[in-house]
Amino acid sequence: MKTTLIIILLSIAVFLMGCTANQSSTTQTIVLMDVTDKFLSRPVATDILNLYGFNQNIYNGGIFQLSDLTKVSFNAMQEVKVAKVNQWLSNQFQRQKEIDTFRTGISTIISQAELAPTGENNSSIYYPVANALNELAQSPADKKYALIYSDLMEHTPQISFYNKNTLKEVKEEPDVIKALLESQVQLQSVQGITIYLLYEPTNSLQDEEFKIVSKFYSDFFESKGATVIVAPNIQM
Numbered sequence: 001m002k003t004t005l006i007i008i009l010l011s012i013a014v015f016l017m018g019c020t021a022n023q024s025s026t027t028q029t030i031v032l033m034d035v036t037d038k039f040l041s042r043p044v045a046t047d048i049l050n051l052y053g054f055n056q057n058i059y060n061g062g063i064f065q066l067s068d069l070t071k072v073s074f075n076a077m078q079e080v081k082v083a084k085v086n087q088w089l090s091n092q093f094q095r096q097k098e099i100d101t102f103r104t105g106i107s108t109i110i111s112q113a114e115l116a117p118t119g120e121n122n123s124s125i126y127y128p129v130a131n132a133l134n135e136l137a138q139s140p141a142d143k144k145y146a147l148i149y150s151d152l153m154e155h156t157p158q159i160s161f162y163n164k165n166t167l168k169e170v171k172e173e174p175d176v177i178k179a180l181l182e183s184q185v186q187l188q189s190v191q192g193i194t195i196y197l198l199y200e201p202t203n204s205l206q207d208e209e210f211k212i213v214s215k216f217y218s219d220f221f222e223s224k225g226a227t228v229i230v231a232p233n234i235q236m
Helices: 002-021 045-052 092-114 126-137 164-172 174-182 204-223
Strands: 026-034 061-069 077-082 143-149 193-198 227-231
Touching (some): 026 045, 026 126, 045 092, 045 143, 126 143, 126 174, 126 193, 164 174, 164 204, 174 204, 193 204
Parallel strands (some): 026 061, 026 143
Antiparallel strands (some): 061 077
8 A cells, every 4th residue: 555655646746747847838039130221229149038038947948040131032041949858857957058059059140140231222121021920920839039120111122111102101001001012922820929120210200210110010910910019129
């Protein structure tokens, strides 16, 4: 009887440990950094790392991706990742090394991105953003973030938000602009994704333009199921 009780208690203990281990999660973050202007907000590694919750649970997994927004629609994506692990089947010291390597990888990617030349005549915003969001929507990650560092001012041969008439349409007839953009690429459901629109205007004209364009994109993305936060930097 005593042996049976010990076995039962051990089984319960193993079950409880398994439940605790299952609390770890995977967070995926895509950073899209506009390099078409010299005076835009830029990602900060320490702010981004807070999204992964490693201070609370080093057994969480993480995926970090970064791509530039430029005058063209297709740009290389850099990536670093660390898989989530079972707390009871891993070595804590080894795990800390893996997390440190992941953190260093994020810092390195951001530092290298900062060295990229800035300032372009054109800005392709919607096409690469929509493609990135569609890809993120297919990810099995538990938490998903898209951090868009941009004034969102589309300026391509197809459409330019710098045109006063177009910007007026963005404000007063958003469905027309939405249809035009989605003729390039259809934005799928982005349910479960938190999207940050990150920009800090430096003058009243930029401020007014960003109010219009950020509201357009906020409404657009929210209609597809996303949670949208408009801010000059990441707010936790």
